[in-house]
Amino acid sequence: MPSITREEVAHLARLARIELSDEELDHLAPQLDQIIALVGQVSEVAADDIPPTSHALPITNVMREDVNVPCLTPEQALSGAPAAEEQRFRVPRILDEEA
Amino acid sequence: MTAEVFAIEDALAQYDPVLGLEVHVELNTKSKMFCGCPTEFGAPPNTQTCPVCLGLPGALPVVNARAVESAIKIGLALNCEIAEWCRFARKNYFYPDMPKNFQTSQYDEPIAFNGWTEVVVDGETYRIEIERAHMEEDTGKSTHVGGATGRIHGASHSLVDYNRAGIPLIEIVTKTIEVAPDKAAAVARAYVSMLRDLLLALDVSDVRMDQGSLRCDANVSLKPRGSKVLGTRTETKNVNSFRSVERAVTYEITRQAAVLASGGKVLQETRHWHEDTGVTTSGREKSDADDYRYFPEPDLVPVAPSREWVEELRATLPEAPSTRRVRLQEEWGFTDLEMRDVINGNALEPIVKTVELGVSPAAAKKWWLGELARAANESGKDLADLGVGPVDVSNVQQRVDKGELNDKLARQVFDGLLKGEGSIDEIIESRGLALVSDDSALIEAIDRAIAANPDVVEKVNSGKPAAAGALIGAVMKDLRGQGDAAKVRELLNAKLGI
Numbered sequence: 294m295p296s297i298t299r300e301e302v303a304h305l306a307r308l309a310r311i312e313l314s315d316e317e318l319d320h321l322a323p324q325l326d327q328i329i330a331l332v333g334q335v336s337e338v339a340a341d342d343i344p345p346t347s348h349a350l351p352i353t354n355v356m357r358e359d360v361n362v363p364c365l366t367p368e369q370a371l372s373g374a375p376a377a378e379e380q381r382f383r384v385p386r387i388l389d390e391e392a
Numbered sequence: 393m394t395a396e397v398f399a400i401e402d403a404l405a406q407y408d409p410v411l412g413l414e415v416h417v418e419l420n421t422k423s424k425m426f427c428g429c430p431t432e433f434g435a436p437p438n439t440q441t442c443p444v445c446l447g448l449p450g451a452l453p454v455v456n457a458r459a460v461e462s463a464i465k466i467g468l469a470l471n472c473e474i475a476e477w478c479r480f481a482r483k484n485y486f487y488p489d490m491p492k493n494f495q496t497s498q499y500d501e502p503i504a505f506n507g508w509t510e511v512v513v514d515g516e517t518y519r520i521e522i523e524r525a526h527m528e529e530d531t532g533k534s535t536h537v538g539g540a541t542g543r544i545h546g547a548s549h550s551l552v553d554y555n556r557a558g559i560p561l562i563e564i565v566t567k568t569i570e571v572a573p574d575k576a577a578a579v580a581r582a583y584v585s586m587l588r589d590l591l592l593a594l595d596v597s598d599v600r601m602d603q604g605s606l607r608c609d610a611n612v613s614l615k616p617r618g619s620k621v622l623g624t625r626t627e628t629k630n631v632n633s634f635r636s637v638e639r640a641v642t643y644e645i646t647r648q649a650a651v652l653a654s655g656g657k658v659l660q661e662t663r664h665w666h667e668d669t670g671v672t673t674s675g676r677e678k679s680d681a682d683d684y685r686y687f688p689e690p691d692l693v694p695v696a697p698s699r700e701w702v703e704e705l706r707a708t709l710p711e712a713p714s715t716r717r718v719r720l721q722e723e724w725g726f727t728d729l730e731m732r733d734v735i736n737g738n739a740l741e742p743i744v745k746t747v748e749l750g751v752s753p754a755a756a757k758k759w760w761l762g763e764l765a766r767a768a769n770e771s772g773k774d775l776a777d778l779g780v781g782p783v784d785v786s787n788v789q790q791r792v793d794k795g796e797l798n799d800k801l802a803r804q805v806f807d808g809l810l811k812g813e814g815s816i817d818e819i820i821e822s823r824g825l826a827l828v829s830d831d832s833a834l835i836e837a838i839d840r841a842i843a844a845n846p847d848v849v850e851k852v853n854s855g856k857p858a859a860a861g862a863l864i865g866a867v868m869k870d871l872r873g874q875g876d877a878a879k880v881r882e883l884l885n886a887k888l889g890i
């Protein structure tokens with residue numbers, strides 16, 4: 294029983310807007326399965342008293358004061374955009390549905 | 393062919409509505425949630441952005457301390473538990489309103505959870521359970537170009553302004569609300585309205601619904617009367633006034649009832665509220681795109697508010713509305729029934745302000761629930777919009793206390809004020825409402841009353857002083873109610889030697 298099926302990989306690819314051909318799916322799905330199995334070894338050594346962690350550093354509450362710092366100019370902000378219009382980022386219509 | 397919607401009475405006769413409300417509040421912090429960009433409303437497009445809120449490679453977010461503080465205050469005001477330790481999570485989706493391709497939010501570790509609050513509708517108190525209040529960031533604003541209606545349908549492309557992207561948001565989610573069916577929509581409205589007052593009192597948000605700083609999504613489902621099985625729910629977006637909360641919920645109840653009664657199925661979908669036409673229309677069905685693949689945000693460390701900080705913030709909270717009602721009732725010495733009338737009549741705030749001006753609570757209640765409530769009813773206005781305020785009530789009552797007016801004359805003064813006949817003095821002058829307290833005028837009237845009622849005088853003289861009441865009545869009638877009753881009694885008693 295693979296830890297990730299071909300269908301699940303296809304689903305993830307769709308969510309990530311990555312177009313995969315059948316051949317690519319055939320190729321990638323077993324690879325992902327191996328990667329997950331490898332990472333899964335961590336949970337074998339993790340005892341009940343070891344909480345899952347999402348951060349390498351044992352620190353909390355890193356915060357900043359609520360003060361303003363200078364922004365980019367609109368020109369700077371838009372300088373990396375493939376297209377701009379009316380001082381806004383111009384994007385293709387992506388989803389045929391309401392926001 | 394069945395009707396597209398039911399009459400609300402017919403819908404409520406067969407189905408019990410089950411509601412859930414999600415309210416998004418934009419905080420009034422100076423800077424964004426994770427960067428120092430300003431949060432001004434209405435600034436020119438893309439003038440309030442930086443590498444962090446544009447999601448540029450290598451930029452690192454840092455949490456705004458005041459936003460966390462506001463989140464905790466909101467949680468405490470809603471009687472929530474405050475997490476000892478919680479994290480942010482990435483909500484992944486592909487839509488250009490977030491340049492990062494994810495929204496930084498909280499998932500299964502909200503900062504506040506398991507709370508409750510209360511709203512009052514028609515004198516009844518309804519308890520609303522709060523599931524959670526979590527921190528997240530607002531999205532950018534898209535304008536769709538080329539479509540006939542400015543909507544995305546038929547649009548050729550979209551333009552995005554990221555000024556709003558990253559402004560701190562608190563999402564407040566209720567547990568399911570099941571109340572008397574005919575009260576459901578009104579309770580929903582009262583809840584959002586109460587939240588607005590609460591957030592204003594906490595000073596954590598501008599709470600401008602017209603500017604989108606308070607936004608409500610209403611989840612509605614129906615269950616057939618007597619059934620325990622929850623129906624399929626819809627989520628109505630874009631409900632942006634108190635009145636539309638009530639209207640949108642009512643509309644969804646009538647629409648879903650018609651669908652179910654005709655044997656159809658309610659689709660689990662997002663729906664859009666249209667303020668102008670008063671209907672909701674189908675948005676999109678739940679789909680693949682709702683698989684957000686949440687995972688803990690690796691660029692932010694956990695938030696672990698110390699209990700000391702939480703208690704410090706708790707100490708700054710304004711008095712809860714329910715506590716305040718209890719306190720005021722005690723201070724004013726009102727019975728439960730009297731207090732209920734006050735709440736019912738929306739007279740609480742006017743009475744508070746009137747009492748602050750030195751009027752006794754009983755007198756303030758008498759005018760606000762009597763003369764003024766009647767006038768509000770007749771004109772279909774709110775008490776607050778009558779044009780007669782606490783200062784007027786205080787001025788009139790001061791004249792009553794000084795003996796210049798009695799209650800009957802005071803009522804006429806209010807009538808004159810409501811009809812816009814000028815100032816209190818002008819009305820007293822033009823309507824001839826001054827109380828007669830001039831001794832000679834009173835003594836003349838007393839003499840007339842004694843002369844006209846020898847039998848009563850006889851009774852008083854034979855040892856029944858209580859009979860003198862009839863003479864006072866006669867004097868007051870003679871003076872057309874404009875006599876100073878206390879003075880009349882004093883002079884009459886002297887005259888009769890009692």
Ligand SMILES: [Zn+2]
Nearest residue numbers: 427429442445
């Ligand atoms: Zn920024």
